[in-house]
Amino acid sequence: MAVIDQAEDVDRSVGVGRSPAAAGALLALGLVLWVASLPTISLSHVNGLGFAGAFTPLTWAALLAICAGAVVCVYRVPAASRWFWRLAIASLLLLIAVIHGTPMLLESGPRFFEAYNHVGFIEYIWRTGQHSVQVQNRLTWFGAFGLGATLSGTAGPPALLGAIRLTPWLFAMAILLPIHSILSAFITPARERAAALLLFVVGNWIAQDYFSPQALDYFITMTIVAIVLHAAKGGGATVLRVADWWEERRSPASVVIVITVMMVAVVLSHQISPLMLLALSLVLVVTGSTTLRAFPVATGAAVLAWLSVGGVYFWQGNIGRLLGVRKQGGQSSGVGGIVAQNLTNRLHHAGLEQLVAYSRVGLSLALLALAALSLWRGRDQRSMRVLGLLMGIPFVFLLTTGYGGEALLRAFFFALPFTAALVAQLVLRIPPRPVLLVLLSVALFAMSTMTEVARYGNEEFEQISARQLAVMEGVYRTMPPHARILLFGTALPANFKDLGKDTSRFMSFFTFPQGPAGWDATRQMFVQSEQFRPQIAIWTPEAVKHNIHSHGFKEGWDKPVLAFLENELHGRLVVDRPGIKVMSFDPSWHPPASAFSGRGS
C-alpha cells in the first residue's frame, strides 16, 4: 500500500512541499473562527432552515476554511507522509464539530424527544427489572435499553440526560473506525479512503445517530461487516461460478462465534437493523467477499426466531399493514406507501421547510448519482461492483418492509459508506490543479451547508429548551400517583421518568397516527380530551406551529382548544411560561412554583 501511495505521490509531488503547512493552517484557521463564532450564534435565529439559519458569517467562514483544508490535505499532502492521516483526522473531527456538534453545543436542552423516550425505557428496566410490552410495545426489542440499564445503573439511578447530548458526537467519531476498516478492504490508496470518510461525514444528514438502539445497531453492524471482510475474507469467486464459490466456504470458529454474538445483539435491539445486516452479509456472500456462507442464513433465522417469540405482540393483528395490504392511520404500507411517506409527502411543504425537504432529496440523489457514475466507469473492477451492490441492497430490502416513514432514510444511511467510497474514487480522478482545488473546496462547502440545512433535528420545532425540560422534571417529581397526562406537543421531553406509573398520551399530530385532522379537527380534540379525562395537560407552542406548517391547520386553531380545556374541563394553569404551559385538572395537585425551576439539562 505504501508503494502505491508513494507512486501516487510522485504524480502529485510538484509544488506540494508546503501543502501540509497550508492544510494545517487552513484547519487551524477554521478552528479559531468556529470557536470565535460560537458566542455570536443566537438560538433565537433558529428558523425553518434549522441551525443553518442561526449560523453567522463567522461560522460559515470557519466551515469554508475547514473544507479548504480538507481538500488540500486529500489532494496535495503526500499520502506517505506522517502528516497525511493526522491532517485528515483533524479535518474529520473539525467537520463533525461544526456540522454535527454546533447545535448540540449551543442548544439549551438536548434533542430529540425520542431520545427522552429511550431514557424512560432504560429507567423503567433499571427500576423494575422488567421489559413489559404492555407498558410500551417498543420494549419488544429491549436489548439496547437493557444494555443502557446495565451500563448506567450499577452504582445508582441512571442519569442519562447528559448522554443524550453527547451521543451524536461520540457516534459520529466512533463510527469512522469500522467504516475505515470496511473501506480498507476495497480501497488501497489512502487518499481515496480519507476522501470517502470526509464524504460520509458531510453526507450524513440522516441524524440516526442520537441516543437510540438504531445508532448502537449501526455501529455493531458496520463492525460485523468489517470483521467479515478482514477475518473471513473470501477468494472472490462469485455465486455465478458455483463450484468455485462452494469450494471456498470456510468458517473459522472464533470468527463465527464473535459475529454471532454481535448479530444476536443487533437482532435483540432493533427491528430494522438486522434486516440491513442480513442484506449486507448476503451481498458479501454471493460476491465471494467472505467465506462465511451460512451467516446470512443464521441472521435470517435469528430474526424470524425473535419475531416469532419476542415480537409476537408487535405483528399480531398488524400483519396486513406490515405487508402493505392495509393502511392504518396514514402509516405504512407497501412500496407505494413507503415511497409516498418518505419522499413525495415530505416535499409537500411551504417556504423554508420546502427548501429543507429539497436539500435532503437533492443531496441524497446527487451522491447516489455520482456513485452510479463512478460505478459505471469502474464496472470492470470487482471491488467497484461489490461496492455498488452494497450501496443498492439496503433500498431493495427496506422497500419490502413495513417500517414506514423512515424506511428510505434508514436505507440511505446504510448505503452511505459504500456510496461515499464510490464517489471518493470518482472525485480523486480530478487533477489537483489550484483552480480545481478551489472549486472542490467550494463544492465540499456547499455540500456541508446543505447537510446543515437538511440535518434531521435541526428544525425549529424539534428544539427542546432547558425551560421545558425543567418544567417536565418538576411535573414528574410532583405529580399525583398514576397521573393521566395529556401532551400537546411535537417535541416535548416526556416519558423520561416513571414509565408505567403514569399514563401519558400525546394529542399529537406528529407521533400519534389517529391524531385529529381535517375540518373536524377541533371537535375531535374536544372529544379525545374529554374521553381521556386528564389530570394534567402540557401545552407547547411548537405543536401550534407544527400543525399550521405540516397539517394545514388554520392560524389560531389553538385558542378554542385551550378555552375548552380551561372552561369545560375546568383546567387550572399551574405553569405559564414561554415555551410551555402546564394545566391541572386535579383539584388536589398544588405543586410549589419552585418545583419547576430545576437545573434544566
Place this chain on the structure above:
Amino acid sequence: MTSDAAAAHAGQPARARLLLRLAAVLAVLGVVSHYLPVPASPRNLVAAIVLVWLTGLAVVAWLPRQRLDLCVSIVVAGGLAVNVVVTTTLLIVDWYTPDRAAMLAGLLALAALWGRTRVGEGQ
C-alpha cells in the same frame, strides 16, 4: 490448520495473557470505583467504561490480530454486544438487576480470556 491460519494465530497465547492481565486490572478498577465516596453518576460512568472494555478485550482476544482501527471497533462493539446478550438473557429469565448483569458479563469475559490463553497453548 492452514499455514495462513497458523500464521494468524502465532503469538495469540502471549497476546491473550497480556489482555487477561489488562482485563484483570480493569476488573479491580471497576470493583474499587464502586465503593468510592463520590456521587453515583461518576461511578456509573467508570463502571460502564470498564465493563465495555473488559468484555470487549475478551472478544478481540479470540480473533486473529487485526489493524488498530478494527481492533478498537471490535473491543467497543463486542463489549456492547456481550452486555446486550447477558442483560437480555437475565431479563428473559426474570433474574435481572444491573449489578448481576455487570458481574456476570465481567466474569464471563475473564473466563473467556483465561480460556483463550489455554486454548492457544494447546495448539
